[in-house]
Structures are given as structure tokens and as C-alpha cells.
Amino acid sequence: MVRAGLTADRVTVAGAEVADEVGFDRVSMSRVARRLGVKDASLYAHVRSLEDLRGRIALLAADEKTIRIAEATAGLSGRDALVAFADAWRAYAHEHPGRYAATQAAIEIDPRLAADAPGPRRAVELTYGMLRGYRLSEPDLTDAVRLLRSTFHGFVALEAAGGFAHARTPQRSWERALDALHTLLEHWPTAREGDS
Template identity: 80%
Template sequence: MARAGLTAERVTLAGAELADDVGLEHVTMSALARRLGVKDASLYAHVRGLEDLRGRIALLAADEKTIRIAEAMAGRSGRDALLAYANAYRSYAHDHPGRYTATQIPVGIDPEVAAKAPGPRRAVELTYGMLRAYTLAEPDLTDAVRLVRSTLHGFTALEAAGGFAHSRSPEDSWARCLDALHTLLEHWPSPAEGDPS
């Protein structure tokens, strides 16, 4: 019998908060049960196990991150939209490190649960929409989406891991990286001769 007051949503949110506090890799069913003041078995009435919990955290985080990015980008285009997108992305990673990590790890989850979460799909739509201002056509548009995601994730992951020990401020480097990304997107190179695309 499920404990009164517990729901899949409450368990997921508590798991997300725990991930932010201790790191996603330290989230266990036992640790979450202790946080909620219940027995481990009580959680299984709401989530199927650790992999399902992590998948639910990833979907929650994708929804939250997408909302933050969409709000930041509202009414903007071109360079302004790129900067708003990037800064919202980075701030979410800073504010919710465990949840952000969950969005980067492939996890299994019930397809019906995944289908009800608009975050991942909306994130793709926002990214493609933001880049259309740079007048890129396929396959360049998909390549640009991958470049943006790699750049933002790479910077935030290195920053979170303490990878920027140089005396230059990460804020200054971040600003220059975004300037360079904007310039590259505006002057996207033509395919090299012999490129199959």
C-alpha cells in the first residue's frame, strides 16, 4: 500500500532535490527513502526503481530547463536569442547541478511517462527555432544544433568540475565563447569538397 501523501511527482521532486544536494551519482532508493522518512519499499509504489527515478528526474529537469530558456528568449532573435539561450542554459546547470547531470545521461523510463513530458521535444524545437535566424539549411542546421549543445555542455561541465583554474575569469571566457559562436553561426562554412553532405 502506498504511503499517504507520496506520489510519483513528490518522489521525483525529492529525488531531484537530493541529486542537486549530493550529486546524481549518489542518489539511491535508500537515500531517498531516508530523506522522505519512509521505508525503501514505499517508494516502489510510485517509481519502478533507480533507473526509472533517474529518468523521471531527467524529464523534470528537461521541462524546467526548457521553460527557463523559453522565458529568457521570448521576443529575442539572432545574437540576442543566442545569448539568452546560452545564459539560461548555464544558469540552470549552476542552480541545479544534479538535475542538469540527469539530462545528459541516457536513462530508461516508461515510454508512456516520457511521452507526457514536453521538455525534451520543446528543447529541440527551441534550439532549432533560435538557429533559424542564422538562415542555415539542413544538414547545416542540425550540425549547428550539435555545435551549440556541445559548446554549452562542454563549458558548463568543465566549469562544474573545476576545470578552469587559470586566472582569467570564466565569465570573461564565457562571453568570448558566445561571441565566437555567434560569429561562426553567421559565417557558417560551406561544405568541404568531397563532403558527403
């Protein structure tokens, strides 16, 4: 029996909540069904498979993270935009570890769902928009995006795993890393000849 009001969106949100509680890699149809108080089979009226559910969680998380970053960076540029962007990214990862993991996982997402989801596309626009303040052009722009993503993700992943045992607080190291990124972006090295 399908519980009244059960929809693909409700199943996705329940899956995202389970991901935050137990980890994205441990989301299962059974756990989500228990959370919603239904039998596993009831979920299949709303999502096709566990992979479909995982894709939906990833898109939901991408939307949420993008909204958080957009709100944080509105009207800002340069260093202020970089710090607001990075802080919003890190805060989302801390508050929603399972959902955040979904945004970093390699998942096959239904192309029809992906086409209608603004989060991933808007995330790219926000990142490139923030970097325009540093007057970068291709291929440097792509390289800078990859550097930022690697730095932000690497930091929050190590932090979540307890990888910063030094007496210096991770917050101070985060602030200094952002200072260093800002300086690097302001003084981006000239591309080598033939680099494209």
C-alpha cells in the first residue's frame, strides 16, 4: 500500500535525510522505506531503482548547495566573493555530509531529470561568474575552477575524516588557504607557450 501523499520528491528528501544520517554510500531502499513508514515496494511507484534515487538525491543536493552559494555571494566580487563562496560550500558539506557526498559521486542520472535540474548548471555559472572578477580567460578559467573544487573538496573531506589533528584549528588553516587562493588568482601565472 502506498502511503497517502508519497511522491518522488518526498522519497528523494527522505533518501537525502538517510544519506546525512548514515552516509550516501549506505542509502538503501529499505532504509528509505522504513523512514517513510512504507514497504520497500511502495517506493518503486515513485523512483525506478536505487540508482535513480541516488541520482535524485545528487540533484537535490546540487540545487541546495547552489542556492546556498548564490545567496552567500550575491553582490560580492573578488576576495569577498571567493570567501563567501568557499564558506558556503564548506558549511553545506558540514551540515549535510551525505548530500554533499552525493554531489561528488559519479552517478548515472536520468538525462530527463538532469535537464530539468538547475543546480548543476547554476553551480557552473556561479563559479565562472565569481572567477570573472579575477580577469581569467580560457584555459586558465577551467584550471582555476578545478583548483578551487579540488581545494574545497579536499579540505572538507579531510576535515570530515578527522584528518587535521594538529593544534592549529582547521578554521585558521581554511582562512589562510583562502588568502592564498585569492593571492594566486590575483597573480595567476602566464600560460606556457602551446598551452590550450
